[in-house]
Amino acid sequence: MDTKKKAIDGGKWITISTIISTAFQFLQVSILARLLEPAAFGIVSVCMLIINFFFIFSNLGFSNSIIYKQESDRKVLSTLYFLGLMLGISMYFIIYFSSPLIVEFYKEPKLAKVVKLAAFYFPIIYCGQIYLFILQKELRFRSVALIEIMGAVSGTIVAITLAYSGYEETSLIYGQLAMQSVRTLLSIGLGFRLFIPMFYFNVTTIREHLRFAVFNVGDSLLGYIQGNCDNILVGSLLGLKSLGYYTIAYQLAVFPINKLNPIILQVAYPILAKMKENSDELKKSYIKILDLISFLNFPLLAGLFITADSLIPLFYGPGWENTIPLIHIFVLQSMCSCLAHPLFTIAYTKGKPNLLFYLNLVTLLVKLPLLYFFGKQWEVTGIALAFFTSTFVNLVLGFFIANHLIGAFIKEFLSNIYKPVLFCLFMVSAIMLYKSFLGYDGIVNTVAQIALGGLVYLALTFRYKLSFLEIQNLRRSL
Known part of the structure; x- marks a missing residue:
């Protein structure tokens, strides 16, 4: 399949996934806006601010460097994979133990439980993130679309079900965790044929990726x-x-x-x-x-x-x-x-x-x-x-x-x-x-x-x- 046909085919699948995931996300927000107070969305917004901040340092922009370099070296990808896992686990502990400072800054006790719960986002996502990058690099947009659709459906079902059960603002966080868990499992399942990690870790093999990441992290x-x-x-x-x-x-x-x-x-x-x-x-x-x-x-x-x-x-x-x-x-x-x-x-x-x-x-x-x-x-x-x-x-x-x-x-x-x-x-x-x-x-x-x-x-x-x-x-x- 030539590049133009791949672009058209990729556009079809990403469009399908976007329409479906958008519909479920809109359904989720519409229902939860009637069940939860505006302050609950404010609490979750603060939580996602924290998560997105730490995501900057744990991601390092490897998705962009893998695609830019068209990386396929198994040793390099294995090093990037294990580095991502170490960063994800580190981010979990940093966020978990920094929750008292966040509560103190916003003067909102409910943030403690929400932030600690949301910290699981990092070890979950980094178990399978590199597989998603590789699928994108190889233009496997049908697989990417399936991952996005199933993640959106799962997250919406969990969030709405828990909101009706009285979980309030934590229902949104559980929904996010469910979505990421499904995305991770499917990314590994669909990408494992393209990359099987080997027990190899050598930072010198990823120097070019790290140099690329410096400005990416700064940006x-x-x-x-x-x-x-x-x-x-x-x-x-x-x-x-x-x-x-x-x-x-x-x-x-x-x-x-x-x-x-x-x-x-x-x-x-x-x-x-x-x-x-x-x-x-x-x-x-x-x-x-x-x-x-x-x-x-x-x-x-x-x-x-x-x-x-x-x-x-x-x-x-x-x-x-x-x-x-x-x-x-x-x-x-x-x-x-x-x-x-x-x-x-x-x-x-x-x-x-x-x-x-x-x-x-x-x-x-x-x-x-x-x-x-x-x-x-x-x-x-x-x-x-x-x-x-x-x-x-x-x-x-x-x-x-x-x-x-x-x-x-x-x-x-x-x-x-x-x-x-x-x-x-x-x-x-x-x-x-x-x-x-x-x-x-x-x-x-x-x-x-x-x-x-x-x-x-x-x-x-x-x-x-x-x-x-x-x-x-x-x-x-x-």
């Missing part, structure tokens, strides 16, 4: 700080209830890009890594990725922006209205973020993870003072505005980096993106007219708004962006 650390300092500030200064509203609003707004972008980027990176010496092809591929991402993400985000006042009461029930103005801000932030994401495919393909490190450093230096001044002026809304502003700066600087790596592309990018932007404006206008004359409350009006917006966007797409011949060719390729 991830800075990315973590600038991506989560707003959550830390909200939770510590405004309380866990405010953090619960903030978390739900953010998660809903980034839902489309967190689900759609991996479909494209997870398939694109291993394939681009195989053509890393051809800058012209990389530029063409990068522009196509940006075009596809904007075309798919923008209508979903614009639709969420205009229908948030209908969707929130319908899916989450009463008491979550405070998330609506935050969602409006996060939609704009997500539009910038989805266009910034593909830069990593170019940076890693070119072997330049250091540029991502410097980008996140500058973004952090911009974001911190904005958080202080905006948060002081407008509290949680100001913090969201600071996040949006710094993300826009990150996008602009990221485009300069991409221009440096692959050559001028802005003119062609702008000639592509103006269409989905205009289509979204027409879509939003049509929904606003509907709401003005017919209302927005209830399931009927909500479904009608979504259907109207979708029809407007699709009609404009088929009329002005995709010709009938292009649609036929796309059908044949699928």
